[in-house]
Amino acid sequence: MxxxxxxxxxxxxxxxxxxxxxxxxxxxxxxxxxxxxxxxxxxxxxxxxxxxxxxxxxxxxxxxxxxxxxxxxxxxxxxxxxxxxxxxxxxxxxxxxxxxxxxxxxxxxxxxxxxxxxxxxxxxxxxxxxxxxxxxxxxxxxxxxxxxxxxxxxxxxxxxxxxxxxxxxxxxxxxxxxxxxxxxxxxxxxxxxxxxxxxxxxxxxxxxxxxxxxxxxxxxxxxxxxxxxxxxxxxxxxxxxxRGICSMEYIYFSRPDSDIDGINIHMARKRLGKKLAQEVTIDADVVTGVPDSSISAAIGYAEESGIPYEMGLIKNRYVGRTFIQPSQELRERGVKMKLSPVRQVVEGKRVVMIDDSIVRGTTSKKIVKMLRDAGAKEVHVAISAPPLIAPCFYGVDISTDSELIATGRSIDEIRELIGADSLSFLSTEGLVEAVGRPDTDPDCGHCLGCFTGKYPTDIYxxxxxxxxxxxx
The missing domain is CATH 3.60.20.10 (Aminohydrolase, N-terminal nucleophile (Ntn) domain)
Known part of the structure; x- marks a missing residue:
């Protein structure tokens, strides 16, 4: 999301x-x-x-x-x-x-x-x-x-x-x-x-x-x-x-009820969350996911970590992509129009916020602030994918490095920019292991270009x- x-x-x-x-x-x-x-x-x-x-x-x-x-x-x-x-x-x-x-x-x-x-x-x-x-x-x-x-x-x-x-x-x-x-x-x-x-x-x-x-x-x-x-x-x-199927299909793009190469998207995202919990230990009271594509990973993280999962963020499904924001004040409130925190869930709690990716970081910063304004004691951001460091040439509209907050910045620098108490990413190795390979094609690979800068085809x-x- x-x-x-x-x-x-x-x-x-x-x-x-x-x-x-x-x-x-x-x-x-x-x-x-x-x-x-x-x-x-x-x-x-x-x-x-x-x-x-x-x-x-x-x-x-x-x-x-x-x-x-x-x-x-x-x-x-x-x-x-x-x-x-x-x-x-x-x-x-x-x-x-x-x-x-x-x-x-x-x-x-x-x-x-x-x-x-x-x-x-x-x-x-x-x-x-x-x-x-x-x-x-x-x-x-x-x-x-x-x-x-x-x-x-x-x-x-x-x-x-x-x-x-x-x-x-x-x-x-x-x-x-x-x-x-x-x-x-x-x-x-x-x-x-x-x-x-x-x-x-x-x-x-x-x-x-x-x-x-x-x-x-x-x-x-x-x-x-x-x-x-x-x-x-x-x-x-x-x-x-x-095969070099786009790894973002499993992380974000596809519907949870779809299968790609025999691998169910929801179950793959749960495994991403579980693997993230194995790699990252956070002392917290509640886990929540940014709807919709991060919910499966949040459930997996909660199951593996033992920290209870709660619906701490609610998506407004009636705000369309073409919504016209006629003033700067309303533009700044755009995230609040799409997401709302559940105060009773996060108030006074140390919250683990699971998301699938950070692109430019502007929305991450706003969501972290939104949770704090709702009373969250701490906000720990955990991403069920590696940092996006390279552009995509295959149909995703990330065309330059300058659009990506992770390019040229350390994790602590990104954490400071978005205002989180901690920031964690899944490793590339963890991503590949969690998604898995179909039994019918064990040699099937994944395009990891946006995470590694190495692509399945020669883009030059x-x-x-x-x-x-x-x-x-």
Missing amino acids: LAELSGMNEECGVFGIWGHDNAAQLAYYGLHALQHRGQEGAGICTVNDGHLLVEKGEGLVNDVFQGNRLNKLTGRGAIGHVRYTTEGGRAFENIQPLVFRSTTGSLALAVNGNVINATELKRHLEKQGSIFQTTSDTEVLAHLIKKSGSYPQTERIKKALSLLQGAFAFVMLTEDSLIVAQDPSGIRPLSLGRLGDSWVVASETSAFDLIGAEPVRSVEPGELLIINDEGLSSERFAPKAR ADTKLPHEKELV
């Missing part, structure tokens, strides 16, 4: 379904389950008799699909998207799915993640005559596919995907297929499921639970799935590599630009 209040956000969520008479309606419910991944825009595209139909707009899923908009989306295949803006800006034309129509075939695209070489590819394509209609890096893939026009469709898509660098989980819709692609390191989550005779894909398995689908497996790194009326087939556009590698002869 602290990460959310401080401005750390994941880019978006994607959903896809093929072979169901109510594809659009199920996509709508699937996007509801993914709403936490993006609240700035939503869209659904369906295919009916070879025609792509799209409805999208700014705001929450409920806001976008009012009235008769959902009923306009007929067909047995659909893809959907909820968006949080990182790269590309907030313009309406960037809301996904993006739909591209031509005489040789139409294509709809939606992505979760970030193509880090999109700017270089875009410059190259513009020199070859491409004209871009959006500032979204998602559009680059459509142009690369179109430029490789002399190959069969699947080969064109594989060729285009092989030129992308970064973290991406794509869902695509054509006149006759749902196509799914996972980046070569598997950094962003993407799962495959079944609903009767229908296939579904989603950023999180919580979307499957809502529509009654059964999870099958994670989409593999570098894998391309083609789903149509003939069934499902799997191909590769990149060699299979060691020269962009692999296609030769002009390859794009004809």
